[in-house]
Amino acid sequence: MHTEALVQSILVPLFLILLTTVEDTLLQSVSQVGGVCKFSSESSLRRCRTPDGKICSGRGKCDCGVCICEATDPGKFYGPRCDCHDWVCSTYNGTTCNDRGYCDCGMCECDEGWFGDACQFQEECNLPSKKSKALCKNPEGVVCSNRGTCHCGSCMCNNKDNRGLVTGRFCECDDSECLDEDTGEVCGGHGQCYCGNCYCAPGWHGDKCEFQCDISPWESKRRCKAPDGKICSNRGTCVCGECNCHDVDPSGDWGDIHGDTCECDERTCHQTYDRYTDSYCTGHGQCNCGTCDCKEGWAGKKCEHPLSCSLSLESSMKKCQGTSNLPCFGRGQCQCGQCACYPPGDSRVTGKNCECDDRQCENISGEICGGYGYCSCGHCICEDGWFGKLCQFPRSCDLSEVQSKELCETSDGVMCSGKGSCHCGQCICRPQDWWVSGEYCECDDRECDKHDGLICTGNGLCNCGNCECWDGWMGNACEIWVGAEY
Numbered sequence: 001m002h003t004e005a006l007v008q009s010i011l012v013p014l015f016l017i018l019l020t021t022v023e024d025t026l027l028q029s030v031s032q033v034g035g036v037c038k039f040s041s042e043s044s045l046r047r048c049r050t051p052d053g054k055i056c057s058g059r060g061k062c063d064c065g066v067c068i069c070e071a072t073d074p075g076k077f078y079g080p081r082c083d084c085h086d087w088v089c090s091t092y093n094g095t096t097c098n099d100r101g102y103c104d105c106g107m108c109e110c111d112e113g114w115f116g117d118a119c120q121f122q123e124e125c126n127l128p129s130k131k132s133k134a135l136c137k138n139p140e141g142v143v144c145s146n147r148g149t150c151h152c153g154s155c156m157c158n159n160k161d162n163r164g165l166v167t168g169r170f171c172e173c174d175d176s177e178c179l180d181e182d183t184g185e186v187c188g189g190h191g192q193c194y195c196g197n198c199y200c201a202p203g204w205h206g207d208k209c210e211f212q213c214d215i216s217p218w219e220s221k222r223r224c225k226a227p228d229g230k231i232c233s234n235r236g237t238c239v240c241g242e243c244n245c246h247d248v249d250p251s252g253d254w255g256d257i258h259g260d261t262c263e264c265d266e267r268t269c270h271q272t273y274d275r276y277t278d279s280y281c282t283g284h285g286q287c288n289c290g291t292c293d294c295k296e297g298w299a300g301k302k303c304e305h306p307l308s309c310s311l312s313l314e315s316s317m318k319k320c321q322g323t324s325n326l327p328c329f330g331r332g333q334c335q336c337g338q339c340a341c342y343p344p345g346d347s348r349v350t351g352k353n354c355e356c357d358d359r360q361c362e363n364i365s366g367e368i369c370g371g372y373g374y375c376s377c378g379h380c381i382c383e384d385g386w387f388g389k390l391c392q393f394p395r396s397c398d399l400s401e402v403q404s405k406e407l408c409e410t411s412d413g414v415m416c417s418g419k420g421s422c423h424c425g426q427c428i429c430r431p432q433d434w435w436v437s438g439e440y441c442e443c444d445d446r447e448c449d450k451h452d453g454l455i456c457t458g459n460g461l462c463n464c465g466n467c468e469c470w471d472g473w474m475g476n477a478c479e480i481w482v483g484a485e486y
Contacts, residue, residue, distance in 0.1 A: 224242070299313050445462040
């Protein structure tokens with residue numbers, strides 16, 4: 001059965017393409033006599049015009065009532081009016097129709113036994129009800145985020161308006177954020193919405209795919225490529241060959257990130273804990289494209305070292321470094337061999353080299369050691385009967401081994417994503433792979449943003465590849481202080 005479905009998924013699209021080619025050829029041969037078009041210019045264009053008035057959807061030329069579509073990569077536009085493209089059928093995991101069907105002009109034709117707009121639902125289910133429900137729980141433990149129903153371990157999201165605006169594995173996404181304010185169309189009709197973000201068709205750009213470029217996507221990327229090879233230095237969005245740099249300054253003033261390819265990041269010149277004072281280069285230098293040019297009498301990466309200090313810059317940094325690769329463990333400022341921990345007045349960051357950070361004992365909700373232990377220099381000391389980095393695992397268990405393992409399996413039947421062990425229905429991710437996290441060890445915390453060499457700048461927790469900042473901090477890497485003045 002699987003082989004037959006595979007053959008069908010290959011042959012049917014080929015047949016459709018061949019049929020379209022033959023159809024276009026026949027139409028063109030009928031419309032032309034002796035190489036001369038028998039249609040008037042107006043009649044020819046009318047046959048090529050889409051309902052919104054565009055000729056060949058703006059993606060091809062009209063030749064005697066037949067659209068000759070422009071070739072674009074990846075894939076190509078096709079159809080009688082160049083209005084079909086298979087990117088519409090792409091899914092979150094990068095497949096087309098979840099590899100359970102084929103795409104026909106933006107609609108998934110599913111293999112036998114599967115259904116859904118992306119062939120994501122199985123018609124017959126062999127999963128026990130409890131396991132199915134467990135697979136539908138979001139990270140907060142809510143089934144389908146209370147915005148859908150659970151079917152065989154997959155969420156069927158509620159969409160009363162039939163527009164499909166509630167999406168995501170756990171119905172956690174609100175795709176109404178993708179609606180164009182003027183037209184009301186999703187991504188302006190020129191893109192696909194994934195969890196509130198528009199991914200535009202080739203040739204279209206902008207947050208809602210509202211801009212069309214007169215240059216190819218490859219030329220656009222070439223112009224936006226920074227010297228390090230990254231598009232807009234990974235600090236901006238490329239629109240028609242120009243970089244729109246992410247402005248991390250919430251005041252709306254001139255941003256810290258600028259340059260033709262966003263190559264200048266002046267955040268590296270800041271004392272990160274004191275965002276709104278004149279802290280560029282500690283007030284002792286000028287920031288030029290992310291590098292401090294120090295005034296006379298000062299030295300260091302941020303001009304923090306006075307040359308009047310009896311210690312050399314190297315000796316000062318060595319005294320502040322301790323056992324870390326960063327001075328003051330990245331949690332303070334080194335001043336002539338002594339660490340001033342920040343934020344000032346926060347008793348949770350202590351130690352000669354700011355080596356103790358008791359914020360590391362807190363979970364996302366601010367609870368210390370899960371309520372089952374106490375914090376000692378950034379490490380949880382658990383009460384009897386509890387263990388784990390945050391004392392989150394009970395040693396006793398009232399589940400059978402079978403019940404426990406059922407709760408630890410991912411939707412594709414892999415125990416803890418193959419990256420951990422199962423204890424009482426909870427996954428314990430491999431401690432040697434510090435970056436592995438998540439309910440099913442499915443997350444890679446190396447994807448969390450860094451600043452000054454620290455994940456989440458040390459001012460938040462990395463939660464499944466995204467920084468969850470503590471109070472008073474914001475930014476992709478929790479690098480911006482917006483709390484009270486010191």
